Amino acid sequence: MIAISVDSPADSENLRRSQGYTFPILSDAHEDVIRRWDLVHVHGRRDGADISRPAEFLIDSSEKVRWVNLTEDFVVRARPEEALAAFDAMNKSSHSGE
């Protein structure tokens, strides 16, 4: 699992420490990747800065996208069960002759 936001590495590291996350949090301060993936939320931050809109992707080992969750409501996020179910579905299909 990898998380990405516009936060600086220092802020992300603080978040990691305070929440005890073990996965990498990447820093896309100039929104290069966010823009490439068309996820920019212009002026989404309180101070008017651009940020990423919430989005989750499951990508398989051949770099293909297998599951996307683009929430309409930034309060509602993907539940872990949804991501795990997508993951299981991906594994099943990759084992049954691909």
Added chain:
Amino acid sequence: MRFWTQFRLVYEMTSGMMLNKFQIRDLGQAHWKSYLEWSGGLAMKRSWNWAVWTGASLVFLGVVSYPLFFVRFPGLRDFPWANLPMIALGLVLLALGLVRAFRHPDLCRGKIFGSVLAVLALAFSGFFLYGIFIGARHVLPASHDAPRVGQTAPDFTLPDSQNHPVSLTGALNSPFTPESATGAEKGAAQAAGVVLIFYRGYW
């Protein structure tokens, strides 16, 4: 009867008169009546409007507890099941308290501060409802060009929180070793995929 006994004792002691029971009764009743009038006058001192205060506090608590507490539970975050009843109950109590204050201003306080609290509570709950049901929705960009299922994800390299560069390809090809894996499994395991989470940040 204790009242009458004490009353009689005090009366006899202070006045020096010995009373028969009928005299005690009449005197007692006369005094009791004047006591009632006096305390009735005290009751004209208006009572505290608990309904207005409780209602306003409940509305405030109902709104504030959402970001402070209930967001931690996905079921209660996606839809504010816990907060809407609190706010509704608070508003009802406020209304009841206000009605009482206006109908019986001699018995109950709260016409002015109750009205002020009611306006504040309505504004607060309106702000909350707007934020949850309108503000949080439909403000997100459509992201039509975001990678879709079946497409190849564009590769990238970004610094992690310790400034080490991490690439998508690298993450997919690196061995994935959960703590629970045995020695043999460790050698063979490889990442089956990556869950990529883009988030707003700035939390």
